[in-house]
Amino acid sequence: MNQPTKFDQRSILTPLFLSLLITEVLSSLGQVILTFALPLHLLNLTGSASLYGLVTALALIPSVLLTPLGGGLADRLNKRTSMAVLDFSTAVLAALYLLLSRKLDLVVLTIAVMMDVYGLHALYSPVVQAAVPFIIDASGEHGNERLTRATALITQVTSLTIMLGPVLAGMLLGFAGIGPVVLLAGLACLLSSIWIALALPIPRRPAAESSRGLLKNLLADFAQAAHFLLARYQLIVVNLLVTLANFVFAAFANVALPYVVTQLLGLSNQLQGLAEGLISAGGLAGAVLVAVRPAWFTLERVRALLAACGLCLLPIALSLFFAAPPMVSYLVLLASLAVAVGLIQCVSVTFIAYEQTETPKDLVGKVIGLTMCLAMAAMPLGQALYGPIIDHLPMPAIMLAVALIMVTASLLARRSMRAHS
Template sequence: MNGTNKGGAAPGRGGGLASPRFAAVMASQALSLLGMEILQFVLPLHLLNLTGSGALYGGVIAAGFVPYTLLAPIGGVIADRTRKRGVMIAVDAVLAIAMAAYLFAAGTSAVIAATVAVLMLAFAAQALYQPCVQSAIPHLVESHEVERAVALVNQVGMLTGIGGPVAGGIAFGFLGLAPIVFISAACFAASALVVAALVHVPYEPPARTAGAVATARADLKEALAFLRSRPLMWRTIMAATLVNLFGSSFFNVCSPYIVTETLGLPNQLMGVLQGALAVGGLAGGAIVAAVPGTLGIRRVPALLLGVVAGIAAIACVLMVPLPALGTYTALVILYLPTMAVCMCMSIVATSYLQVESPGTLVGKVMALAIMLANCVTPAGQLAYGVALDIVPAWAIALVAASVTAAVAWWLARAER
């Protein structure tokens, strides 16, 4: 956990956490993620309100994850071999235009197809954008500040995770779809302007002796070989794959269905519940930033058990016959600490991968980690969406808790 970034920014090359370059990247990411949070929260929820179908809701979200997973390795190659600034500007500009175009299809019979298309584009854009941000961190801060920088970047994500769903849910409930889509487009446009004006990431063109396709294939092969040579890295990524398949899919797909369909509560309260998840994540990031190095990679199994306890408690709440608002209040209370532990675990794992990867491979290693960790997530989201129309949500929560417990046991046993 405290290893050096071999081949990364040499001591003194990066700045502190308060450096203008790092602050500019965080500001641009905040705007882009805010637009993304609004988009990913409101558009599927709009379809759920129209149809009431858990299967359609899960299928739409799963469809979005497909390009995200497939393009993640390409995003890593692009992040390491091109100017990150140009990629970030292009991604934000395309998303701003796409959201403006979505307004013309939202009121027609093509709304389902348009929603799927925009979500797939948004996730594809994220697969290109996030490796640029992640691989830029070691170049912008000193190596001993990487873990805290990752924690701060994640906290920015959590803050947008609060603002996006809460503001989006409230505004969507009172004002309808059009103003939300406009705000999302404006966030992407503003992010592109910030990147163009303020973001600068040191860039040295790497040597290339073959064509683009052959170079990309060789780069990814090198990164994959590196991961396979590090058993602890490989196990961590495989564990993340299983947790995303069973655990994360529960929160992503089941939460909106439980609030709006099972409990019959308004979209505004779904936005608040999504905000509770983000507040919990913010708390987890604050814990890691306050005591960097305390939660090492070997603590991941114990952190996973904390997630298991949270999901199991959620299952129990859903089984108890409480009034709708009583169940909702209990969910909000339980989501906070569960997400805090999830974020601690995510930051620890992400920092470990970044710090232990060679500087020339950081973007590709992170992209492969994203791809492998999310490659089966669409299957989980689709399966949970279908299951919601057949079995009660508490049964799905028990499955998620049981499998996550098995993953924690496997990791702990493998590290002995």
């Protein structure tokens, strides 16, 4: 009897895939540094959670609107050219911020630059995810496992930059000010653009010719992706659950973390940057876990993972409620949110890998773009809502409410999926 061949991790780590990982490190580092430092700089100047929430909410609007467009473009345009142009554009935005920061209103400039950065990243991410099936051979035995592990590896390097970027940005912001931070981000994106042009010849499959025009083609792409998703009830439920999690949990964490560290606990920008980095280490651990044990993670387990994510807020709420010393509350915050981010990363990798393996190649970018749009659409609303709530309500009570909503939503999703199984 023929024995099944053993999965070979080296089949993933080709020179082309390693070049994609290097690109992801540089590009993600530049984007993370900018989106971390610019709103934190405003929070330091104003101390207002409402303004911080408003700025970060407005910044995400282009991202929500452009993500489906990025999916369609990812399937139709040359992926290498698209990625290089998008990274170069981010570097230009960093340069413009440095040139205009003393001439324009800082709030308006920060919103404008962050809107553009998030918008460019929304176009960029689907291109990267859509490129994976063209770089990794998914045919034959272990094909789906290769794609899952490749997606997890990309998520790992992204998590690593999300972990290191805020630490580096926080240190620079505390000691040298906002200028060197923005300069570093721009250089990272510029290097990424150059590396893509020189070392990332992504294979391409010519898109089918059409005489309808770009706009009609993109609308047709959207309809095609929506039709694909609507035929799969499990994906609909998981999409709704992830969207709710972004609205209730992720939006809250994005606004609450810097406010708790720098305002409630009175700690420094350096410790805020360290907090972002160490919490992101949880995301890296989650991606590593999925890569090592992909069979553990299925769509059916997404509900439990998101419920556990909400429960991670309870230790932080107790620490703040009983007025623990600032460093004690800080450490509880780090540990709890690191676990929560790890769980979210497990959900993200599982979801994207499932779509990559179950979606036809010519639909991968469109479907991922649409699902990312649905998941992200709630973020601006949530962040804008949480700013005034945090300014006027006790933080422990808000955290308790978030945890209860997450658990309740997960239980309802479980019942709904069982009823349609």
